[in-house]
Amino acid sequence: MSTREHWRPARGEIPVEPGVYRFHDESGRVLYVGKAKNLRSRLSNYFQPLTSLHERTRRMVTSARGVEWTVVGSELEALQLEYTWIKEFDPPFNVQFRDDKTYPYVAITLGERVPRVMVTRTRGMEGARYFGPYTKVWAVRETIDILLKAFPMRSCSNAIYQRAQRTGRPCLLGDIGKCAAPCVGRVTPEQHRGIALDLASFMAGNDERFVRDLKQRMAAAAAELDYESAARLRDQVGALETALAKNAIVLAEDVDADIFGVAYDELAAAVQLFIVRGGRIRGVRGWVVDTELDVTLAELVDTVLQKAYDDGTVPAREVIVPAVPDDAAALQTLLGERRRAANERGAVTVRVAQRGEKAALAQTVATNAQGALRLYKTRRSGDFTARSQALADLQEALGLESAPLRLECFDVSHLGGTNQVASMVVFEDGLPRKNQYRTFAIPQARDDTDALYQVLRRRLAHLDRGVSEETGAAAVLADSGDAAVGDGEVVQESTRQSFHYRPGLLVVDGGQPQVEAAARALHDEGIDDIAVCGIAKRLEEIWLPGNPYPVILPRTSDALFLLQRLRDEAHRFALRYQRTTRSRDIRSRLSTVPGLGPTRIKRLLQHFGSVARLRAASTEEIEKVDGIGAVVAAAIHRELRDGAGV
Numbered sequence: 015m016s017t018r019e020h021w022r023p024a025r026g027e028i029p030v031e032p033g034v035y036r037f038h039d040e041s042g043r044v045l046y047v048g049k050a051k052n053l054r055s056r057l058s059n060y061f062q063p064l065t066s067l068h069e070r071t072r073r074m075v076t077s078a079r080g081v082e083w084t085v086v087g088s089e090l091e092a093l094q095l096e097y098t099w100i101k102e103f104d105p106p107f108n109v110q111f112r113d114d115k116t117y118p119y120v121a122i123t124l125g126e127r128v129p130r131v132m133v134t135r136t137r138g139m140e141g142a143r144y145f146g147p148y149t150k151v152w153a154v155r156e157t158i159d160i161l162l163k164a165f166p167m168r169s170c171s172n173a174i175y176q177r178a179q180r181t182g183r184p185c186l187l188g189d190i191g192k193c194a195a196p197c198v199g200r201v202t203p204e205q206h207r208g209i210a211l212d213l214a215s216f217m218a219g220n221d222e223r224f225v226r227d228l229k230q231r232m233a234a235a236a237a238e239l240d241y242e243s244a245a246r247l248r249d250q251v252g253a254l255e256t257a258l259a260k261n262a263i264v265l266a267e268d269v270d271a272d273i274f275g276v277a278y279d280e281l282a283a284a285v286q287l288f289i290v291r292g293g294r295i296r297g298v299r300g301w302v303v304d305t306e307l308d309v310t311l312a313e314l315v316d317t318v319l320q321k322a323y324d325d326g327t328v329p330a331r332e333v334i335v336p337a338v339p340d341d342a343a344a345l346q347t348l349l350g351e352r353r354r355a356a357n358e359r360g361a362v363t364v365r366v367a368q369r370g371e372k373a374a375l376a377q378t379v380a381t382n383a384q385g386a387l388r389l390y391k392t393r394r395s396g397d398f399t400a401r402s403q404a405l406a407d408l409q410e411a412l413g414l415e416s417a418p419l420r421l422e423c424f425d426v427s428h429l430g431g432t433n434q435v436a437s438m439v440v441f442e443d444g445l446p447r448k449n450q451y452r453t454f455a456i457p458q459a460r461d462d463t464d465a466l467y468q469v470l471r472r473r474l475a476h477l478d479r480g481v482s483e484e485t486g487a488a489a490v491l492a493d494s495g496d497a498a499v500g501d502g503e504v505v506q507e508s509t510r511q512s513f514h515y516r517p518g519l520l521v522v523d524g525g526q527p528q529v530e531a532a533a534r535a536l537h538d539e540g541i542d543d544i545a546v547c548g549i550a551k552r553l554e555e556i557w558l559p560g561n562p563y564p565v566i567l568p569r570t571s572d573a574l575f576l577l578q579r580l581r582d583e584a585h586r587f588a589l590r591y592q593r594t595t596r597s598r599d600i601r602s603r604l605s606t607v608p609g610l611g612p613t614r615i616k617r618l619l620q621h622f623g624s625v626a627r628l629r630a631a632s633t634e635e636i637e638k639v640d641g642i643g644a645v646v647a648a649a650i651h652r653e654l655r656d657g658a659g660v
Contacts, residue, residue, distance in 0.1 A: 021080050022061050028054040028083070034095045035083040036103070037074060044103035046074050049096040049341070053083050069553040073566065074107045089344040097320050109303055109317045120145040120158065122214050128175070128196050128203050129210040130168045131158060137325065145217045145296060162192040163249060164228070165213035167206060169193065217296075225251060269293045270360075271332040271372065274322070275379030276314060277387040278303070279578075284387035285318050288379050290330070300386050312337040319345055319364070329353055331360040334367045334376055395579060400572045401444030407573035408519070411565055412558065414545055418518030419443055423580040424473075424532075425523040426456070426465045427588035434459055435595055436469040437588035440517075441580055450515075453591040463531040466522060470535035477516055477541065517544060523581050525550040525564075526557050533559035549581045607649045614641050618650070 033053045037045045037060075050056030060081075064072050086092050100108055123129045125141020133155055137144055162169060170178075170185055170193070178184050178197035188195035196206040232247035275286040282302060289297035301321075303314070316339035323329055329349040339345060342364045349362040367373040394400055405417040421441040428434040434456040440447045454472065459465035520536075522528045529548035536544060547565075548557040554574060555564035567574040621639045622628040628636075637647040 021078075023057075023081065025054065025058060028057050029085050030054045031085045032087075032089050032092045033083050033085040034092050034099060035081055036099060036105070037078040037081050037107075039077055040079040044099070044105045045078055046105050046107040047096055047099045047103065049089075049092040051089060051092075051341075053085070057081065057083070069555060069566065070107075070569065089341055093320075093341055093344045093348055100320075101324075109309065109314065120217060122210055122217075124207075124210060124214070128168055128206055130170065130175075131162075131210070131213060132169065133158065143214050159192075161213065161216070162187070164251075165209050165216065166192055166194045167209045167213060168196060269332075269372075270330045271334055272322070272330040273334045273367075273372070273376050273379050274315065274318060274336065275376065275381070275383035276311065276318065276336050277380065277383040278311070278314065279387070282387065282390065283314060284383045284390055285322075286379050286383040286386060287322060288375065288382075290375070298382075300382070302386075302390050310337075312339045315339050316341065316345070319349070323349065323352055326356075328356040328358050329362050331362060333362060333364045334372060335364060336366065336376070336380065338364060338366055391575075391579065394572075394575060395444065401576070404444055404572035404576040407567070407571060408576070411556070411567060411573060412519070412545060412547055414519070416518070418545070420515060420517045421519050421521060421576075421580055422473075422517040423521040423523065423584040424466060424469060425581070425584035425588040426462045426469070427585070427592040428462075428465075434465050435588060435592045436465060437584050437591060438469075438473060439580065439584045439587055441576070441583075444576055446583060451587055453587070455595070462524070463527050466524075466528055467531045467535050470520070470532055471539060474535060474539040474541060477539075520544060520546040521577060521580055521584075522546070522548045523551075523584055524548050524557075525555070526562075529557045529559050549577045551581075554578065607646065607653055609646045610650065614639075614646075617641060 030052050032049075032051050034047065034049045035053060035057060036047045039045055048056070060067075060071070060075050064076070067075065084095060086095055118133050118135055119137065120131065121134050121137075121139060121142045121144050122131050123139060123142045125139065158169070168175065169187065174185055175197050178188075178195075182198055184193070184195040184198050184200075187193040188198070188200070194201040194206055194209060196203055201209075228247050228251045232244050232251060235241075235244035235247060269290055270292070271290045273288040273290060275288075277284050285301050285303060287297075287299045289299070299322075303318070309317075315335045315337050319333065319335070319339070329352055331353075333349065346362050346364050349364070353360065353362060367376045405419065408414070409417045419442060423439050423441075424436060426434065426436045436454040436456060438452040438454070440450040452473075454469045456465045456468060459468060520532060522532045525548055529546060532546045532548070536542070536546060546559060549555070550557065550564070553564075554567075554569075556567060556574075556577065557564050567577075617639055618628060618636070622631060631651070633644075633647050633651045636642055636650050637644055639647075642650070
């Protein structure tokens with residue numbers, strides 16, 4: 015097999031100019047495409063010792079059998095060429111986008127002699143103007159139905175329009191005033207086109223002008239005692255105001271911005287885009303990104319901005335992102351060219367919103383992105399086929415005799431070596447069994463591995479006792495000193511008997527040291543038919559006992575996704591119990607202070623919001639709490655500092 019040293023270029027052969035590079039395998043398939051301001055500096059990062067490379071970068075480099083590059087004249091040209099190559103070669107190690115839906119748009123077919131307004135999920139009609147995308151097709155249809163009262167233009171199909179022309183009778187929309195009926199000559203095609211242009215202008219953000227104009231005309235008609243016209247104009251004003259109420263003003267009327275939010279973890283990222291035109295949210299779009307190589311937020315934003323306008327969507331003058339990419343100047347130039355190609359004026363600025371209404375809206379977009387990521391992970395974990403495949407993949411990757419239908423994961427949590435606790439979470443058939451979660455208090459341990467060893471010994475000691483009676487199970491737990499806690503409430507006695515069920519796989523949060531500690535606990539308990547593995551944070555490596563090298567699962571693997579959820583759930587549960595223990599501990603310490611009862615302790619914790627802030631507070635700050643005098647404040651400060659070993 016060819017090694018990296020056989021095909022890596024000499025440092026002096028790599029130019030220092032900006033350019034685009036691509037790694038390929040032995041068959042010539044492009045594995046990764048990247049751009050660089052300085053090709054030599056960038057490519058040298060890939061040829062460091064393998065042990066110093068990030069795991070996913072190491073996988074790409076060891077799979078490659080060559081690298082090529084193209085020198086370009088500027089950073090902008092590098093950005094354009096990188097984008098072209100990614101679209102052409104679809105490299106597996108670049109960010110992979112998964113947009114699982116086509117979004118509805120409002121289209122006004124200005125290319126037709128008699129334009130029509132329609133809701134569509136496809137784009138590309140010649141001469142049509144598109145508005146959106148939107149998230150709910152029913153909401154778009156409802157808004158269009160309201161707007162037709164103010165802009166009575168054609169919304170029927172060509173077949174209905176031609177039938178009305180032949181019969182000389184308009185459809186129902188013409189009779190109820192939601193269409194000006196150009197099919198039967200009530201308005202000329204030129205007059206109808208004017209209505210269509212007005213609706214397009216309204217949709218583009220010039221909405222307040224129409225409302226003001228209609229109100230002025232209504233007032234003038236009323237002054238002339240033309241009450242019929244005034245009533246019709248009043249209805250149109252009401253229709254426009256109703257439509258505008260569905261899309262509330264969030265920014266000043268002159269704001270034209272695309273606001274991006276990104277939420278990501280080690281395996282995936284969710285992107286949300288709010289399209290703001292004329293100070294109103296005109297469309298919302300979201301998609302999911304699977305990341306292969308380790309990328310920073312700024313690098314992810316760089317790729318997201320290229321993807322977002324891939325379908326011909328015109329960028330806003332202002333693009334607000336959570337992090338500014340390094341090549342922001344080149345991106346602004348590229349996006350500006352796309353605006354000019356669409357005959358839109360104004361340059362594009364890419365920036366982070368620091369304060370004010372835009373920052374508040376950016377936070378809202380980020381919250382939506384976090385929700386979208388949670389929803390994506392929930393739906394993926396709820397897929398029976400994906401769960402079955404995950405268990406089968408785990409069986410194959412770890413060399414198990416059968417698929418591990420019951421998974422138990424353990425995590426240790428502490429605060430600076432104090433208040434050590436541990437958690438056990440249980441997944442059966444790929445789904446959490448929260449009524450079987452457990453927490454463990456750890457009186458004393460040298461380090462995390464020793465704590466993990468103790469916890470596993472305590473848990474494994476119950477496997478072969480065959481406890482089936484509720485009271486017996488409760489007694490076993492009481493003897494071990496373990497707390498049995500579910501998600502948000504104490505587990506009932508009837509569920510505790512499950513503590514003796516045998517897992518198919520034990521998972522620990524950590525790398526090789528933690529796995530070896532777990533294997534030692536299994537050995538000391540005389541158990542040799544339960545497998546154990548560990549999942550290390552960040553690199554997402556799977557470690558097995560006695561193996562110096564980790565098992566690397568594909569980043570898009572359902573098995574890795576399941577292990578990550580299991581590990582994250584164990585970490586969350588342990589952290590929550592550790593915080594509860596800390597709070598209980600400080601309440602116990604404060605109760606020894608003379609003159610400090612439960613009510614004042616509650617006020618203290620509510621005032622400072624956390625134990626850490628209370629410990630860090632000065633005597634003067636403690637004295638500001640209602641009901642706490644100088645003497646008691648000094649006693650509290652002294653007690654907490656002594657307890658912290660200060």
